[in-house]
Amino acid sequence: MSVPFYLSGYRPVLRDILKEITIIGGGLAGLVSSILLQRKGYDVSLYEKKEYPFHRVCGEYISDEVKPFLKRNGLFPDTSEPSEIKRFEFTSIKGRSFELPLDLGGFGISRYVLDDFLYQTALKEGINVVTKATIIDTSFEADRFVLSTATEQFETKVAIAAYGKKSVLDNKLQRGFTRKRAPFIGVKYHIKTDFPKDKIALHNFPNGYCGISAIEDDKYNLCYLGSRDRLRKYGSITAMEEAEVKRNPYLKGIFENADFLFDKPEVINEFSFAPKSAVEEHVLMTGDSAGLITPLCGNGMAMAIHSAKIVADCIERHYTKDKLNREALEKEYTKTWNDTFKKRLRVGRRTQALFGSSITSEIAVSLMKNSSFLAYQIMKNTHGQPF
Numbered sequence: 001m002s003v004p005f006y007l008s009g010y011r012p013v014l015r016d017i018l019k020e021i022t023i024i025g026g027g028l029a030g031l032v033s034s035i036l037l038q039r040k041g042y043d044v045s046l047y048e049k050k051e052y053p054f055h056r057v058c059g060e061y062i063s064d065e066v067k068p069f070l071k072r073n074g075l076f077p078d079t080s081e082p083s084e085i086k087r088f089e090f091t092s093i094k095g096r097s098f099e100l101p102l103d104l105g106g107f108g109i110s111r112y113v114l115d116d117f118l119y120q121t122a123l124k125e126g127i128n129v130v131t132k133a134t135i136i137d138t139s140f141e142a143d144r145f146v147l148s149t150a151t152e153q154f155e156t157k158v159a160i161a162a163y164g165k166k167s168v169l170d171n172k173l174q175r176g177f178t179r180k181r182a183p184f185i186g187v188k189y190h191i192k193t194d195f196p197k198d199k200i201a202l203h204n205f206p207n208g209y210c211g212i213s214a215i216e217d218d219k220y221n222l223c224y225l226g227s228r229d230r231l232r233k234y235g236s237i238t239a240m241e242e243a244e245v246k247r248n249p250y251l252k253g254i255f256e257n258a259d260f261l262f263d264k265p266e267v268i269n270e271f272s273f274a275p276k277s278a279v280e281e282h283v284l285m286t287g288d289s290a291g292l293i294t295p296l297c298g299n300g301m302a303m304a305i306h307s308a309k310i311v312a313d314c315i316e317r318h319y320t321k322d323k324l325n326r327e328a329l330e331k332e333y334t335k336t337w338n339d340t341f342k343k344r345l346r347v348g349r350r351t352q353a354l355f356g357s358s359i360t361s362e363i364a365v366s367l368m369k370n371s372s373f374l375a376y377q378i379m380k381n382t383h384g385q386p387f
């Protein structure tokens with residue numbers, strides 16, 4: 001068993017410097033907010049626990065609502081030639097299917113490529129990106145934060161959390177949702193298969209659903225949300241896939257005929273879709289740290305990018321070199337975050353209830369076949385407008 005650093009006799013050294021803005025986590029929310037804030041003239045440090053490039057669990061379909069913003073800011077990865085996705089297919093566990101054009105559409109690109117592209121951009125902007133460094137503690141006193149990694153402790157004026165779905169810091173900050181065990185797991189593969197490049201499909205299976213869509217280089221992402229309890233019951237991912245995922249005939253076809261490009265899948269477990277709050281102990285929460293939308297909406301990445309823009313704009317309004325109006329900053333950020341995202345998360349949670357059971361998934365396909373109005377309403381209410 002590993003010993004917590006504060007009991008091990010080792011003490012991180014408190015550096016005698018005050019950082020201006022520190023971002024915890026270098027996914028989409030962290031990298032994009034770091035670039036925007038550095039361009040606004042702030043001195044930004046970003047701490048990321050892993051080393052780029054790396055794979056992470058994600059469906060890798062990004063709603064086009066973020067395209068104008070990314071292009072305007074030189075953050076769209078044109079050279080990697082993302083796939084363009086315009087159609088949506090939904091299948092029930094028994095394999096009944098329903099298809100419709102996507103209102104806005106989206107593009108497909110792996111996080112391995114996209115995050116590395118943003119990381120390289122952040123380095124070019126002169127941002128102090130510290131990789132393989134996990135922030136393990138945060139406290140706030142005398143109007144500044146003290147942040148700790150295993151080896152250093154430093155102070156910062158503004159702290160932005162962009163650490164994603166779950167982190168040790170959620171427990172440190174005693175966030176309400178950590179008291180309940182989260183029942184979900186996410187599993188991701190990259191595959192080569194025969195599938196239209198302009199379509200994203202969402203296939204139901206008992207206790208979960210699985211997306212497939214094209215990314216760059218003739219590759220496809222296959223990613224599903226499942227249940228921790230079912231994994232425990234079957235004992236392994238392979239056994240669970242055999243018993244449940246392949247019950248959907250479309251998924252059976254993909255699993256049995258595609259080339260799987262990873263040695264083993266990327267897996268994440270125990271994350272929560274419960275409501276969170278946009279500010280905790282004065283830390284500004286962005287991306288999934290502020291709230292994770294159910295993946296069936298295909299919108300979490302767009303929200304992470306949009307929240308990065310919102311936090312950067314709010315900071316600019318309330319923090320000039322000499323003066324930080326923290327109260328006004330926190331108030332405006334919370335309001336804007338709630339106005340922009342809260343309803344989407346609620347609709348996403350309710351819609352997810354239609355998935356994963358044989359009866360509800362059959363009903364959902366029938367309803368959508370008879371009235372595409374319902375499907376459009378769900379899309380409209382879980383997506384934002386281009387910005």
Ligand SMILES: Cc1cc2nc3c(=O)[nH]c(=O)nc-3n(C[C@H](O)[C@H](O)[C@H](O)COP(=O)(O)OP(=O)(O)OC[C@H]3O[C@@H](n4cnc5c(N)ncnc54)[C@H](O)[C@@H]3O)c2cc1C
Binds near residue numbers: 063163167
């Ligand atoms: C199964 C599944 C499928 C999904 N599919 C899609 C999809 O197709 N489309 C879509 O738009 N969204 C999808 N999402 C949601 C999407 O992945 C997230 O909303 C998005 O990645 C959020 O970005 P982020 O920057 O907030 O967090 P992340 O991208 O998770 O980045 C957080 C970063 O913080 C780092 N970190 C964590 N803790 C610390 C720490 N203490 N110190 C330093 N670094 C730390 C992590 O290493 C990580 O790099 C899916 C989610 C799941 C679970």
